[in-house]
Amino acid sequence: MGADLSSLLGRVIGTGQLLLVDPSGGQTRFGDGTGRALRIRLADADVGGEIAADPALKLGEAYMDGRLVVEEGDIFDLLSLLRRNGIRRVASPRLKAKGLLRLLAYQFGARIPVNRNRRNVAHHYDLDARLFDLFLDHDWQYSCAYFQPRGISLDEAQTAKKRHITAKLLLQPGQRVLEVGSGWGGLGMYMAESSGADVTGITLSEEQLTVSRNRVAERGLSDRVRFELTDYVDLKGEFDRIVSVGMFEHVGLANYDRFFKTMARVLKKEGVMVLHYIGRVKPAYTINPWIEKYIFPGGYLPALSEVLPAIERAGFLVKDIEMLPMHYAWTLKAWRERFVARWDEAAGLYDERFCRMWEFYLAAMEAAFRHDRLPIIQLQLARHQDAVPYARDYIAEAEASLKAFEAGRPPLAPVRFRS
Template identity: 55%
Template sequence: MLSEKLLDLAFTRAVTHGTLEMTTASGRLSTFGDGSEPRVSIRFTDLAAQMALCLHPELKLGELFVDGRLVIERGTILDLLQLLLQDTHGTLDELPLHRLRRIRSAMMRRAENNAARSRRNVAHHYDLDGRLYSLFLDGDRQYSCAYFDHADASLEEAQMAKKRHIAAKLMVDPGHSVLDIGSGWGGMGLYLAQVAEAGSVKGITLSQEQLEASRKRSATACLQDRVHFELQDYRATEGSFDRIVSVGMFEHVGVASYDAYFQASRKLLKEDGVMLLHTIGRSGMPYPTNPWITKYIFPGGHLPVLSEMMPAIERAGLIVTDVEILRLHYAYTLQAWRERFMAHREEVMRLYDERFCRIWECYLAMSESAFRWQDAVVFQLQLARRNDVVPLTRDYIAEREAALKEAEENMELMRSA
């Protein structure tokens, strides 16, 4: 049977460490790997599912798992992804039609994410029931890569360290005006106002749910006079800012809009200003975003490589003053999110349904695997309009982090007093 032969070929190439047991729809049992852990057993429920995986593995693996046509009888979806990716650093790319899919995906990602499409894409993921995110994120609802500055850091500590690290690179001083592009639930903006003592912070988002939550948080902290949040596209934003920060938003911009994004950033940044861009990317060659993730989780998204970003930065007249690449930090972050999500799975079921739970289990596992066994990383790019606004060495980052940490501790003492 053709689909069985193709699956045998693909799994033989992919699984060299660990053990994969596959039961086909006809009942045939095959084993791949070296017999070690992890051990995963899968079963196909129908012949069409087998051929679908052969023809479009990156899309169909997730769809078949969610639909229950690819049954994982031993192990988890993350265990299966580990077997398939840990040695190949890819997917089942040798299966038919892969080259044609790459060409088609490359053409599709050139479509511009205009303001209307961007808002629809954001609403698809971020305007879900707010209770969902409270079940697996930290208390500040930081929905981006944490920064594990010591080995035993908790998720909460690592997310605080991320904010501290970004604020240090931004060199925010008392009185500075800050623009937060893609402000999420407001945590970064509130940190810059409360701890770094920014004079004013404007956060912009395309999510109605996040906007309402951010405004409530600003009011609760009595910061309405200094921290404002707006439902606004970056292309429509006006003003002039000492600092610009953007965390976990650039992934949604799309290649065709990179010029517009960086040109808008330069226009909004003062001549002696500093910008910090924190975005997921890839360390390898340009490659289409996983089609399952694009279809079900983040429509319009793209993970850039530096060679895609740099030309647009240069054309905008911005200078790259610092680049840092965070590698496994997001894998640890996603592991914490996945474990918390699975621990609260019954509560998610009450909010949505079984299919939603399976989609999100798959999403979190796929994302974690991309950072553990593929080339997904996080870029932190520091940008400026002039080459003399950032110190000559990176010593200032540690110095400012220490001062910010002391300010955090003082604020905590005041709260507990």
């Protein structure tokens, strides 16, 4: 019943203002009246009790199904209000028990050495490519942008991300570069054109593979950039550089040793690796059940303390660690606003329920980055002490050189979809 949800919200919301409207039209106010006014409506008599019994899963499902309607403000405002007020700190014994059972189930499943990489990747990345065109930048960078300086556009920030990562790789003409998780090919093309490198990208997404191969052919880079449908566990050969952006979150707790030992095996002794991923400030041991069910099955966001031991066991030296704490919040905000602006086009590809699911995903992730202190972590790894300069000045110097390259780079053609 709505009373169950009212009781929960009454314990949670101390600041802000929220008006809850039950199915009969009754209204309950929460908060101290400060900030933006929010109004939500329960569409049926059961949904309030379902949300109160399992908010981590049922809040998102209720919004997807149109049973929880945000009538004033938007879903990001609601999620932000709940996180600012610390909803997880007022969990009942029943909710705590449910959370513990989920944690144990996740840890058990995460430590079973079963390779579900291809299935998990297909769940998210093999969606209709036209969906991603609705909200990504012109180069289809589906990972955290680098808003340096702060006020630049999404397109500029994604270019800055590619520039920053490429600078850390210390690329030289003719070097063989491996990109693990190559997306739609934008970073691979940037590295090849800016530095004269020979790039091999691997992906488990058939949709991304087709699009990225088409882009390379149209760009005239097929002799220097290639993409393969390959899992990292099957890698062969040697590379001068390795880069991985936004893929490590899908590796899984049980596979960190295998991942880094594989990278050490295929990286030359004098080589350099840059790993860019979403992390945490401390272990969480599980993932949000709604995100796990609907968006990223098998995903996990690790803390440094969970990653560094495997890095050390693989024989890597950590040459640089950079934490980017708010850049993904700004990226997600831009994606969410662009997606909502083209809602009708997304609904034409899927339906209204899918659109609400996707909006909830972008809003929930943005709220998490704003209020849960999630950072993007960039690790620079090497096997040899002298592989990287002893001071970080070279990064800014390389970025300046790359900016000069970008000024004369021919514009990218619009991304074409699979026919």
